[in-house]
Amino acid sequence: MTDRTxxxxxxxxxxxxxxxxxxxxxxxxxxxxxxxxxxxxxxxxSLNRAxxxxxxxxxxxxxxxxxxxxxxxxxPIADMLFRSVENDIVSETxxxxxxxxxxxxxxxxxxxxEDVFRAFYYDMALAAQRKLHTRLGTRLNYEVTxxxxxxxxxxxDMDNMGEVYMDQFVDLxxxxxxxxxxxxxxxxxxWIADQADWQAADSGAAEPAxxxxxxxxxxxxRTAEIYQDFARFIQxxxxxxxxxxxxxxxxxxxxYEDLVANPSAAGSFDGEVSGLxxxxxxxxxxxxxxxxxxxxxxxxxxxxxxxVWATIQxxxxxxxxxxxxxxxxxxxxxxxxxxxxxDQQIYILLFKRTLFLSLTIMFSCILLGYPIAxxxxxxxxxxxxxxxxxxxxxxxxxxxxxxxxxxxxxxQQGVINDILVWLGIVADGNRLVMINNQFxxxxxxxxILLPFMILPLYSVLKTIPPSYVRAAKSLGATNWTAFWRVxxxxxxxxxxxxxxxxxxxxxxxYITPELVGGTTGTxxxxxxxxxxxxxxxxxxxxxxxxxxxxxxLILYWVYDKIVGIDNVSLG
Amino acid sequence: xxxxxxxxxxxxxxxxxxTFLVICGLVLFFLIAPILVIIPLSFNAENFFxxxxxxxxxxxxxxxxxxxxxxxxxxxxxxxxxxxxQIAPVATLLSVSLGTLAAIGLSAPHVPFRRAIMAxxxxxxxxxxxxxxxxxxxxxxxxxxxxxxxxxxxxxAALGIPFVIITVTATLVGFDRSLTRAAANLGAGPVRTxxxxxxxxILPGVISGGLFAFITSFDEVVVxxxxxxxxxxxxxxxxxxxxxxxxxPTILAVATILVVISIALLTxxxxxxxxxERLRGMSPG
Numbered sequence: 001m002t003d004r005t006x007x008x009x010x011x012x013x014x015x016x017x018x019x020x021x022x023x024x025x026x027x028x029x030x031x032x033x034x035x036x037x038x039x040x041x042x043x044x045x046s047l048n049r050a051x052x053x054x055x056x057x058x059x060x061x062x063x064x065x066x067x068x069x070x071x072x073x074x075x076p077i078a079d080m081l082f083r084s085v086e087n088d089i090v091s092e093t094x095x096x097x098x099x100x101x102x103x104x105x106x107x108x109x110x111x112x113x114e115d116v117f118r119a120f121y122y123d124m125a126l127a128a129q130r131k132l133h134t135r136l137g138t139r140l141n142y143e144v145t146x147x148x149x150x151x152x153x154x155x156x157d158m159d160n161m162g163e164v165y166m167d168q169f170v171d172l173x174x175x176x177x178x179x180x181x182x183x184x185x186x187x188x189x190x191w192i193a194d195q196a197d198w199q200a201a202d203s204g205a206a207e208p209a210x211x212x213x214x215x216x217x218x219x220x221x222r223t224a225e226i227y228q229d230f231a232r233f234i235q236x237x238x239x240x241x242x243x244x245x246x247x248x249x250x251x252x253x254x255x256y257e258d259l260v261a262n263p264s265a266a267g268s269f270d271g272e273v274s275g276l277x278x279x280x281x282x283x284x285x286x287x288x289x290x291x292x293x294x295x296x297x298x299x300x301x302x303x304x305x306x307x308v309w310a311t312i313q314x315x316x317x318x319x320x321x322x323x324x325x326x327x328x329x330x331x332x333x334x335x336x337x338x339x340x341x342x343d344q345q346i347y348i349l350l351f352k353r354t355l356f357l358s359l360t361i362m363f364s365c366i367l368l369g370y371p372i373a374x375x376x377x378x379x380x381x382x383x384x385x386x387x388x389x390x391x392x393x394x395x396x397x398x399x400x401x402x403x404x405x406x407x408x409x410x411x412q413q414g415v416i417n418d419i420l421v422w423l424g425i426v427a428d429g430n431r432l433v434m435i436n437n438q439f440x441x442x443x444x445x446x447x448i449l450l451p452f453m454i455l456p457l458y459s460v461l462k463t464i465p466p467s468y469v470r471a472a473k474s475l476g477a478t479n480w481t482a483f484w485r486v487x488x489x490x491x492x493x494x495x496x497x498x499x500x501x502x503x504x505x506x507x508x509x510y511i512t513p514e515l516v517g518g519t520t521g522t523x524x525x526x527x528x529x530x531x532x533x534x535x536x537x538x539x540x541x542x543x544x545x546x547x548x549x550x551x552x553l554i555l556y557w558v559y560d561k562i563v564g565i566d567n568v569s570l571g
Numbered sequence: 572x573x574x575x576x577x578x579x580x581x582x583x584x585x586x587x588x589x590t591f592l593v594i595c596g597l598v599l600f601f602l603i604a605p606i607l608v609i610i611p612l613s614f615n616a617e618n619f620f621x622x623x624x625x626x627x628x629x630x631x632x633x634x635x636x637x638x639x640x641x642x643x644x645x646x647x648x649x650x651x652x653x654x655x656x657q658i659a660p661v662a663t664l665l666s667v668s669l670g671t672l673a674a675i676g677l678s679a680p681h682v683p684f685r686r687a688i689m690a691x692x693x694x695x696x697x698x699x700x701x702x703x704x705x706x707x708x709x710x711x712x713x714x715x716x717x718x719x720x721x722x723x724x725x726x727x728a729a730l731g732i733p734f735v736i737i738t739v740t741a742t743l744v745g746f747d748r749s750l751t752r753a754a755a756n757l758g759a760g761p762v763r764t765x766x767x768x769x770x771x772x773i774l775p776g777v778i779s780g781g782l783f784a785f786i787t788s789f790d791e792v793v794v795x796x797x798x799x800x801x802x803x804x805x806x807x808x809x810x811x812x813x814x815x816x817x818x819x820p821t822i823l824a825v826a827t828i829l830v831v832i833s834i835a836l837l838t839x840x841x842x843x844x845x846x847x848e849r850l851r852g853m854s855p856g
Contacts, residue, residue, distance in 0.1 A: 055683055061676025062688060065669040065732065072729040073695050076706030083709055368598045375595045378574045389837075390603050396833040397606055398790045400810045401826040405605035407814055408612065408620045408823070415608060418621050450602060479584065508699020510793050515814050525701035532705055532797065542709070545702045556697050 077549070084542035087320035090312065093136045094123040098316040106310040106334040111303065117292035118257070121161065122222075125250035126229055128158040130237075142537055143322065143331065144311050150302050157299040161292075162249025165256045168287050175276060182251070183243050185273045186227045188213045195243060207235050210242060219268035220258040226251050259284045310334035323543035347527070347544070354523045357441060357513075358506040364446040365502045366495060369453035373494070376454075377461035395451035403512050406444040410435040410516070436518030444516050449505055453498035460494025493562065500559045504552055524548055606830060613638055613823035620820065638824035648821065651809035658720070658795075658805060659788040662727035666784040669728075670735030671777050675769070677736070678743035689736075696733035700793040703730070708797040718800030726798045727791060731784030738783065742776025742847060775847035779840045786836060 037046040091098045096119035104112040127133040137151030169176040183192065187210065194208035210231035217224045230251055231242040259265060259281045266278035296303040314334045315322065322332045329345040330337050339345070372391065376384045394402065409415050412431045420426040434440055464487060472482040510525040517526070524544060531541035576588050616635040617623050625633025642648050673692065677685065695703060707726050708717060716722035746769070754764040770777075792807040799808070806825065813822045 051681060054679060055681055058676040058679035058682045061679075062673045062682070065673035065692065066688060068665075068669055069692055069695070069729060069732060072725045073703070073707075074691065076710035077694075077698065077702070078706075079710040079713065080702070080706035368601065371591065371595050372598050372602075375574065375591075387599065390599050392837055393834065394602050394606060396786070396837045398807065398826070398829045398833065400790070400792060400807045400814070401609070401829050401833075402605060404810065404814055404822050404826050405609045407818065408609060409605055411620060413619075413621060415612075415621050447601065447605060479587075504697075504699075508701055510699075510701040511811065515811070525699065528701055528705055529797075532708060538709065541705055545705045548699060549702050552697065552699055552702075 080542045081546050083539055084323050084546045085319045085321065086539065087315060087322065088318045089136055089139050090315045091318055093127050093132050094120065094312065097123045097312065101309065101313045101316065104309065104313065106306060106313055109306055111306055112309055114291050114293050117296055121253070121292045122226065122250060124154065125158045125162060125248070128155040129248055130233065140311055140315065142540065143315065144307060147308060147311065150300055150308065154296065154299045159249050161295045162253045164288070166249045166252040169252050169255070169280065172280060172283050173276060177246060179244055179246055181273065181276065182227065182247050185269065186213060186216055186224065187211065195241060199241060207241065210235060215268050219262060219265040220255065222254040223251060223258045226254040256284055256287060256289065323539040326540055327543040327547055350524050350527055354507055357438065357521070357523065358503050360442055361445045361449060361506045362499050362503045364442065365450050365453035366499060368446065369450055369457055369498065373454050373457035373461050376458050391451050391454050394447070399448065399511060402448050403444060403515050406447065406516055407435065410440055410443070435516050438521040440516035440518070441513050441521035444512050445506055445509060448512060449502045452501050452505060456497040456501060457494040460497065461491055464490045496562050500555055500562070504555050508548060508552060609823050610827050610830065613827040615820060618820050638821045641821045642824050645821065648809060651804050651806045654803055655789060655806040658723055658727060658803070659785050662724050662731060662788040663781055663785040665724065665728035666731035666735050667777060667781040670732050670780065671739050674736050674739035674743060678740055692736050693733045695730050704794045704797040707794060711798055717798060720803060723795055723799045723803045726794050727788035730791060730794065731787045734783035734787060735780035738780035739773060739776045742773045746772060775843040779843050782836055782840055
């Protein structure tokens with residue numbers, strides 16, 4: 001036993017023993033890494049792969065619906081939010097004016113200078129040809145009453161302002177009236193050839209897009225710009241060829257302005273048109289040319305009013321908080337935010353009324369719903385199931401059926417008034433007015449929303465163990481104390497859940513207030529509908545809708561914290 | 572705490588007990604009476620919205636089916652009925668098929684962003700209808716769907732989807748996943764497993780989700796009012812215009828028919844719910 005180098009020590013043993021087998025396996029595992037699956041891959045990776053496949057399969061099942069909801073529902077909501085701040089109509093319709101107005105000081109108390117009027121002339125003339133000026137007028141009329149008719153009146157005068165120049169050019173040389181003169185002057189030779197091919201082919205294919213001649217943009221910048229607008233409009237909107245169309249009067253105004261600024265413009269042209277332009281350049285010095293400011297004031301004196309210009313300036317940016325300000329009875333003025341005039345402050349009142357009516361409906365629902373939920377949760381199952389039908393039937397009945405029922409019941413010649421008269425409580429000539437006012441809205445909506453209070457409340461009351469109340473009574477509590485100190489506190493979550501649900505549903509209600517609310521019992525949603533379909537002020541409708549949506553989402557967040565969205569019960 | 576009075580109850584307790592029952596009776600009366608009252612009124616022989624002396628005396632002359640005849644012969648009402656019948660089933664089919672697939676996906680373990688996805692899918696139920704209607708009106712006008720049949724169907728399908736998701740996921744909570752594994756083990760492919768094993772078990776949930784989606788579309792008026800045009804005028808829309816402009820007693824006949832349909836649907840959903848609970852062994856018999 002002293003010689004340890006012999007063959008008796010286990011380490012020196014070279015054959016296969018269980019001991020060595022384990023050791024080899026251990027060593028192999030250390031070398032080869034983690035445990036393997038049946039196919040030889042590491043188990044961990046295999047599991048991860050399976051998990052990933054499972055996740056992908058689940059997402060693939062969800063994806064079609066998710067895309068569907070995003071397109072049919074979320075995109076519309078996003079569009080509404082966008083519309084509530086969108087305001088590109090001013091800068092799109094009057095691009096030159098908004099740029100020129102940037103330097104004008106609205107506090108000066110004077111109308112802007114001739115440059116702004118000139119820019120405004122081109123914008124208005126083009127807008128009037130496209131019939132866009134009335135839309136802009138309507139938009140600005142939301143801010144300052146009367147602008148709409150101002151735009152409409154002046155829109156009619158735009159052609160006259162340009163014809164002053166047109167007539168003088170034509171008097172000088174009748175060639176100016178010919179569309180061919182203008183094409184030769186403005187269009188690129190390539191385009192003229194393409195357009196001729198297109199006309200010859202008559203195949204119904206799209207027209208080749210109008211292209212300017214090289215260099216004309218430098219020689220007659222304004223004319224080139226306006227003529228190009230004209231040519232593209234003729235091509236796209238009318239589907240005609242510019243070769244056969246006499247230019248709009250505004251093109252002549254532009255030519256006059258360009259020739260005054262650049263008398264040597266003829267040098268950029270050759271051939272027949274060069275002489276024509278040279279002659280015109282000489283003649284324009286003697287043209288009768290009233291200032292644009294005078295022309296506009298001649299059309300309507302209101303153009304001298306700095307407020308009109310300040311409004312255009314204030315609403316030049318592409319995005320505006322203006323609709324949101326209107327929605328809370330404020331307005332955007334050039335000097336910042338100000339309150340609306342007293343007689344136009346209606347939205348805060350409407351929001352307050354919506355809140356007041358919704359709260360009243362919510363409390364009525366608590367008052368009427370609690371006894372029923374209590375009764376249902378304490379009756380034997382068979383009886384309570386029967387009574388539950390009385391709650392579920394209204395829940396399932398069409399909203400319009402219930403609203404029409406109330407309309408029939410509450411009318412002055414309706415069932416309730418008839419009964420009251422028959423009972424002698426009310427004189428026949430003195431029937432109660434119960435509809436088309438707040439009372440009608442409250443009664444009908446309490447009836448419609450009551451099941452939404454009873455059902456969540458019932459599911460909470462069902463879980464309260466009866467032994468607690470029995471214990472309280474056995475300890476000497478009166479019926480009232482046992483209810484108020486023991487039972488009621490446990491039912492508060494149910495009241496909370498039902499109240500929030502009823503409140504959320506009622507602040508967004510539209511149909512019932514519209515039918516039984518008259519003028520005093522309507523909600524903010526009725527105003528939204530009015531702005532969409534009657535006044536066509538979509539931006540304001542979108543802003544009101546966004547505010548309402550924000551309130552509802554906050555309330556749902558609270559609801560989720562208290563009850564959990566997943567626990568929404570469908571009865 | 573039972574609703575029965577103990578034998579030793581005091582007089583005060585007795586009075587309160589019966590007062591409470593009377594209060595409950597009145598509230599239940601308030602809930603159900605308006606719906607019941609329109610049924611006899613719809614048989615009124617006169618164009619009144621109240622009981623005529625003849626009706627109160629049960630004079631057969633005072634009752635008639637003329638408002639029902641008007642509903643079935645009037646071109647406006649018939650067009651509205653046709654539109655409703657053409658819109659609601661297609662919208663329901665869309666929401667049920669997409670919704671059931673998604674609900675199965677959502678109930679799988681380890682779904683990434685489950686809460687966020689769920690919130691998006693449920694949102695049509697949360698957002699007030701007037702806001703959905705406004706948004707859809709703006710957006711569908713942009714893409715040329717405003718005033719079209721397809722636009723109304725898509726809008727109604729979106730509104731019905733939350734109901735399908737909620738009912739089907741609720742059914743899937745009690746679904747025993749080892750059944751699908753067993754089917755796979757026995758050689759069934761995923762499609763076969765779905766139709767032969769999973770579908771029969773979750774069918775009650777799918778059908779009641781479908782009924783909810785159907786009734787949502789069938790009763791819906793706000794969205795169709797904005798997204799639709801005169802060509803998509805549905806039954807509720809026709810009732811809405813009728814109530815707002817020239818209220819005619821035909822509305823009461825239509826309302827009665829709708830109440831009967833609601834009762835039929837309510838019964839179906841209740842039967843399905845019980846069947847589903849029995850299948851999942853949650854309640855005896």
